Structure formats: C-alpha cells, structure tokens
Amino acid sequence: RKVISTDKEIVKEAGQSIPHIGEQFGWDHFRGLETQMCQKLTGQKNLIIDTGGGLALKEENVKILKANGKIFWLTANVATIVSRISGDTQRPSLSGTKSFVDEVEEILTERRPKYQAAADHIIPTDQTSPQHIADSILFFIST
Numbered sequence: 002r003k004v005i006s007t008d009k010e011i012v013k014e015a016g017q018s019i020p021h022i023g024e025q026f027g028w029d030h031f032r033g034l035e036t037q038m039c040q041k042l043t044g045q046k047n048l049i050i051d052t053g054g055g056l057a058l059k060e061e062n063v064k065i066l067k068a069n070g071k072i073f074w075l076t077a078n079v080a081t082i083v084s085r086i087s088g089d090t091q092r093p094s095l096s097g098t099k100s101f102v103d104e105v106e107e108i109l110t111e112r113r114p115k116y117q118a119a120a121d122h123i124i125p126t127d128q129t130s131p132q133h134i135a136d137s138i139l140f141f142i143s144t
Contacts, residue, residue, distance in 0.1 A: 039065040074120035
C-alpha cells in the first residue's frame with residue numbers, strides 16, 4: 002500500500018512550511034488546504050493516509066475519509082506525544098503563549114471528543130512497537 006502524508010503533500014504543493022502557511026494565510030486557509038487534499042485523494046485505492054491532528058476537526062474531512070476507508074486513531078498520553086514531537090521544528094505553536102506540555106495537553110483535551118467520534122478503531126501506542134501497531138491495523142483492516 003502507498004502511504005501519503007497530507008501535511009507533506011500540502012507542504013510540497015504549497016512550496017511552504019505549515020507554520021509559514023498558517024502565519025501568512027491563517028489557520029482557516031490551512032484547514033481548507035487539508036480539505037482539498039482529502040478531496041484529491043478521494044477514490045484512490047489501497048492508500049494509507051497519514052493526517053495531521055487538525056484534519057479531523059472538520060466534519061467534512063471525516064466524511065470524505067470514512068467514505069473511502071477506515072479511520073484509525075493512534076492514541077498516546079501527553080508525555081509520549083511531547084517526547085515524539087518535541088524536536089519537530091516544523092510544528093507550529095497553536096497558542097503561542099503556553100508551555101509546550103501545557104499546549105499539547107490542552108489541544109488533546111479539546112480534540113479528544115472529535116477524534117473519538119471520527120475513529121473506527123482506536124489503537125494505544127504508548128510503549129508499543131511500530132510493528133505491533135501495524136499488525137493491529139492490518140488485523141482491523143482484514144476483519
């Protein structure tokens with residue numbers, strides 16, 4: 002299966018980083034680009050689509066993705082998320098005023114209900130190997 006990252010595809014098509022797009026055009030514009038990317042991928046078969054965390058905030062995006070397959074929410078606690086993304090220089094601050102840990106905690110609390118509503122399957126990833134996560138996804142795809 003082909004793996005496509007919506008964020009990487011948006012950066013490639015826009016020729017700009019995500020923080021720059023958000024700063025220059027606003028986050029609503031970026032969310033629109035995410036929707037356009039979902040629409041662009043509609044109908045393609047056998048894709049694994051890796052999305053940014055904000056994509057599920059728009060119900061339209063969730064509907065598009067669900068029409069074409071299953072949605073997996075790969076969960077992790079705040080400490081794990083912070084450990085995984087703290088070195089990402091392309092990750093924009095979403096508040097601009099809070100500590101990184103506080104920001105992650107607040108965003109996760111805000112988004113959790115939308116993630117839960119969107120997910121066909123929820124897979125915990127704390128202290129789990131990528132191979133085990135992949136095996137879990139393959140199990141759910143085949144059932």
